[in-house]
Amino acid sequence: MSPEQPDDLTNEERVLFGAYNTAADLAAQCRQLREMDVSVSATALENVVNTLMTEFWDQGFSQTEIRGAFTAALDDMNRYAAGIERR
Numbered sequence: 147m148s149p150e151q152p153d154d155l156t157n158e159e160r161v162l163f164g165a166y167n168t169a170a171d172l173a174a175q176c177r178q179l180r181e182m183d184v185s186v187s188a189t190a191l192e193n194v195v196n197t198l199m200t201e202f203w204d205q206g207f208s209q210t211e212i213r214g215a216f217t218a219a220l221d222d223m224n225r226y227a228a229g230i231e232r233r
Contacts, residue, residue, distance in 0.1 A: 172198075 155163070172194065179190035202212045227233070 179187045
């Protein structure tokens with residue numbers, strides 16, 4: 147959508163959808179690291195998730211909020227992946 151065309155999204159929706167897009171881009175970059183198959187690639191996902199946690203902390207989220215978000219995501223993984231180990 148071009149800047150001169152108004153849309154019907156709220157500011158909250160724009161920020162939320164931007165965060166979703168950022169998450170998708172982050173996952174794609176982690177996949178690229180895994181596919182490079184170099185020494186740093188083996189722990190790339192773990193390191194990026196750890197960095198994401200510290201960034202949430204630095205942005206003022208509490209330990210309880212961060213832990214809850216990660217736990218909720220893990221709890222939903224089997225439903226999303228339908229029990230399949232890898233796509």
